[in-house]
Amino acid sequence: MKGRPPHRGSGTKHGPGGFAPRAGTGPRTSAKDAAQRAARNRGDDAGERSPWDDGTGSESAPRPQGAPRAAAPKPDASRIRAKAPAAQSPVSRAPRAEAPATPTGPTRREQRAAASATLASGVQTLTVAPDEAGMRIDRFLGARFPQLPFTRVQSIVRKGELRVDGKRAKPNDRLEPGSSVRVPPLKLEQPSDRPRNVAKIEGDAEFLRSLILYEDADMMILNKPFGLAVQGGSGTVRHVDGLLEALTGPDGQRPRLVHRLDKDTAGCLIVAKTRLAAATLAKSFRSRAARKIYWALVAGVPRTRQGRVSTYLVKDEPTDADARMRVAKHGDEGASHALTYYATVDQAAQKLAWLSLKPVTGRTHQLRAHAAHIGHPIVGDPKYFDVENWELPGGIQNRLHLLARRIVIPHPRTGRPVDVSAPLPPHMAQSWNLLGFDAARYDPIVEAPEA
Numbered sequence: 106m107k108g109r110p111p112h113r114g115s116g117t118k119h120g121p122g123g124f125a126p127r128a129g130t131g132p133r134t135s136a137k138d139a140a141q142r143a144a145r146n147r148g149d150d151a152g153e154r155s156p157w158d159d160g161t162g163s164e165s166a167p168r169p170q171g172a173p174r175a176a177a178p179k180p181d182a183s184r185i186r187a188k189a190p191a192a193q194s195p196v197s198r199a200p201r202a203e204a205p206a207t208p209t210g211p212t213r214r215e216q217r218a219a220a221s222a223t224l225a226s227g228v229q230t231l232t233v234a235p236d237e238a239g240m241r242i243d244r245f246l247g248a249r250f251p252q253l254p255f256t257r258v259q260s261i262v263r264k265g266e267l268r269v270d271g272k273r274a275k276p277n278d279r280l281e282p283g284s285s286v287r288v289p290p291l292k293l294e295q296p297s298d299r300p301r302n303v304a305k306i307e308g309d310a311e312f313l314r315s316l317i318l319y320e321d322a323d324m325m326i327l328n329k330p331f332g333l334a335v336q337g338g339s340g341t342v343r344h345v346d347g348l349l350e351a352l353t354g355p356d357g358q359r360p361r362l363v364h365r366l367d368k369d370t371a372g373c374l375i376v377a378k379t380r381l382a383a384a385t386l387a388k389s390f391r392s393r394a395a396r397k398i399y400w401a402l403v404a405g406v407p408r409t410r411q412g413r414v415s416t417y418l419v420k421d422e423p424t425d426a427d428a429r430m431r432v433a434k435h436g437d438e439g440a441s442h443a444l445t446y447y448a449t450v451d452q453a454a455q456k457l458a459w460l461s462l463k464p465v466t467g468r469t470h471q472l473r474a475h476a477a478h479i480g481h482p483i484v485g486d487p488k489y490f491d492v493e494n495w496e497l498p499g500g501i502q503n504r505l506h507l508l509a510r511r512i513v514i515p516h517p518r519t520g521r522p523v524d525v526s527a528p529l530p531p532h533m534a535q536s537w538n539l540l541g542f543d544a545a546r547y548d549p550i551v552e553a554p555e556a
Contacts, residue, residue, distance in 0.1 A: 231286045236380045238282040239388055242267060242274045248361065248380075250291065261289065279391075309351035318373065319525045323382040323517050325360070326525045329374040331504060331532065335365045338427070349376065364390055367470065369485075371530040372399075372509025377517070385517035390467065395514040398550055399462040399472055400450075400529075402506035402536055403481040404492050406458040410449040411549060414475040418443045418468050429488050430474040443468040445475045446553035453540045456498065457484070461510075461550035472507065483507050484536075500539045502532040 237245060246258050246267070259276065261267060267274040268287040280286070319326040327345070329335070334344040346362055353359040363375040363386045377383035389395045417440040422428040433440035444465040452458040458481065462472050470489070476482050477489035484490070484497070485505040497503055511526040529537055529544060537544060 228290060229288055231288060233280045233282055233284045233286065235282045236384055237280060239384050239391070240280050241276065242269065242278045242280060242286070243276045245280055245286065246288070261291075306351045309348045313348055313352060318527060319523060321516075323378055324363075324386065324523075325376050325378065326512065326523070327374045327376060328527045329366055329371060329509075331369055331371045331530045334368040335362060335374065345374065345376075363387055364467070366509055367473075367505075367507075369505035370507045370509060371533070372527040373397075373512040373525055374509070375512065375514065382517040386514065389514050389517075393465065393556070395512065396555070397464060397509065398511040398548070399464070400508045400510045400533075401460045401462060401472065401476060402484045402501075402533065403458050403460050403476055404456075404484060404490070404495055405481045406452045406455050407447070407449055407460070407479060407481055411553070412447055412479070414443075414445045414447065414479060416443055416475065416478060417441065418471065418474055420469070430468070430470045432474070432478055441468055442466060443471045443475065444556075445472060446550065447475075447479075448549040448553065450546060450548055450550075451540075451542050453542075457540060459537075459540075459542050461548050463550050463553045465556055498539075501536045504532045506533050506536060508533060 231249065233240075233245070237248075240248070243258050243262050246261065250258075262274060262276045265273045266289045269278060269280065270284050271287075274286075313327065316327040316329065317325050318328050329345065334341045336346045337344050349360045349362075358379060360376045360378050361380070361383045363377050363383055366372065366374055375386060377386050417433045417435055417437065418430045419433040419437055419440040420428040421431055435442075446463045446465070448461045450459045450461050460476070460481070462476075464471055468474075473483055473486055473489045477486075477491070482490040482492060483506055484501065485503050486507075487505075508529060509527060511524070513522050513524045515521065516523050528534075534544075536542075
């Protein structure tokens with residue numbers, strides 16, 4: 106008889122290195138009969154007792170692919186000793202009719218360490234937990250293996266080395282609870298025995314707390330500064346995702362990103378404090394229940410003061426995560442629909458305009474590509490600004506003038522809207538002051554459609 110799938114997080118202590126799955130249970134009938142006969146000889150009624158049940162109700166983990174089926178195991182003495190120092194006979198345990206105690210299981214940190222130790226040795230199949238439902242496959246892998254560089258995660262997915270329910274996975278595929286994810290052998294960095302730099306951790310935590318615009322028990326919204334990357338990449342050492350390690354709780358729960366901003370885009374960035382909150386917030390983005398407003402300083406002034414930009418976008422280099430996006434035709438390979446509403450809030454003669462932008466979709470570089478598409482690229486954009494014979498006005502810094510100004514999103518637990526606005530970053534505040542723009546001025550983009 107095969108055992109039931111294990112409770113998520115259950116495992117057997119396997120030395121100081123972490124946890125490892127127990128072997129398959131094998132047939133139980135003969136062992137149980139023998140125990141019942143022994144109990145009857147002693148005059149005990151063992152009909153309702155299980156000599157190997159420690160009261161937790163947990164079962165053995167599934168047998169890895171290719172591993173031989175184990176013989177019927179003996180009672181797990183290590184688990185029994187963890188409950189009481191003295192040896193206990195099977196008949197002294199509570200009857201099965203009583204409600205089993207709730208298993209505590211390893212912490213999140215122990216689970217990650219166990220997964221890293223297990224997968225480093227070969228191919229393994231992971232099961233998607235209910236609170237991981239809806240996660241992108243690359244983020245799922247990054248969450249399970251924080252030691253793995255994000256560039257390596259993207260490479261594994263891009264090369265088709267991951268299989269979900271037997272099929273090749275794409276980076277933007279979403280996972281369903283209970284799905285099987287086949288992961289290839291991973292070369293992981295071995296954890297260092299050196300003590301962590303406490304001063305650095307405290308410094309990172311203090312820096313992140315200085316960026317908080319909103320916080321509660323489930324989520325926080327950061328004011329991401331210009332020039333700070335959200336995730337790591339080639340040559341990127343300091344980024345928000347790495348800094349969040351400093352806010353890991355005693356239970357191993359680590360805050361996690363819900364969405365992304367470009368490195369040079371400042372403003373509102375949502376971070377979930379639990380996996381359940383992360384899954385719920387991610388669903389809000391996918392269902393477009395989240396509302397986002399961006400501010401930008403662009404070259405020239407749009408002839409139509411309020412408008413709609415609807416195109417298809419595709420990467421110039423599909424394998425480059427930060428490649429330039431270009432406008433494509435419907436049906437082109439890799440092309441995705443992108444929709445943005447814009448409104449002109451103010452202008453400086455015909456030289457510059459303050460645009461407010463509301464993206465309906467969330468494509469890579471969507472606002473930057475759409476602003477360039479209508480002939481008004483964002484000031485300081487190194488990828489999309491291509492206006493000939495255009496000189497940067499004096500006093501304005503050559504930095505990307507794009508701000509994730511405001512976000513409204515349902516709270517992951519209460520469902521009530523959380524409405525947060527970010528201030529202008531220093532270089533944009535300087536430009537606003539120079540041009541005489543009033544940040545408190547009415548923003549007409551709030552009247553734009555939501556689809």
